[in-house]
Amino acid sequence: MPSTSRTGTDRQRSTATGTGTLAALVLVAVCGSSGYTRWAERSADPNSASGWFLRLLAWPSWRLDPAAPVETLFTDGLRALLLVGFTAVLLYLLPGPQASPASGLLSQFFSGWGAYVFAAGFAAVLGTLFGGDPSLFAAVQAAGTAAAYGLFAGWIVGVASLGGRA
Numbered sequence: 001m002p003s004t005s006r007t008g009t010d011r012q013r014s015t016a017t018g019t020g021t022l023a024a025l026v027l028v029a030v031c032g033s034s035g036y037t038r039w040a041e042r043s044a045d046p047n048s049a050s051g052w053f054l055r056l057l058a059w060p061s062w063r064l065d066p067a068a069p070v071e072t073l074f075t076d077g078l079r080a081l082l083l084v085g086f087t088a089v090l091l092y093l094l095p096g097p098q099a100s101p102a103s104g105l106l107s108q109f110f111s112g113w114g115a116y117v118f119a120a121g122f123a124a125v126l127g128t129l130f131g132g133d134p135s136l137f138a139a140v141q142a143a144g145t146a147a148a149y150g151l152f153a154g155w156i157v158g159v160a161s162l163g164g165r166a
Helices: 008-012 016-031 034-043 049-056 070-093 105-129 136-161
Strands: none
Touching (some): 016 105, 016 136, 034 049, 049 136, 070 105
């Protein structure tokens, strides 16, 4: 049976969209949690590459803190949800290996990675514009931080997308 078939035993194989979205959800749920964020702030040295990376992983932070302002809770939660949602949509929409002349694992990897970079940027812009202090300047700054996050964390989603059917 060809690998593009969606029937029979092929249906049991994972999809690139599903595994990439699951990886994004795990990244946001674990590294965005208040426990990880507090740990990264206390334990990771911002003057080292590994410490900077560990702190960057906490970018899509979300909170369940009743003492925090409602605007902050809404903005952080919206950004985290949009990141996962946009990742799923972009992984589905990016053609990946089907249309690529260089079909295979490499194009699947870069599709997943690129989807996460763009998803982070879009989530940051919309999260900022719908947040408590909506300004274009703040949205552009947030998109820059989000793009750095997507660039350095997106390879994880790219690896998770490998091997699944598109």
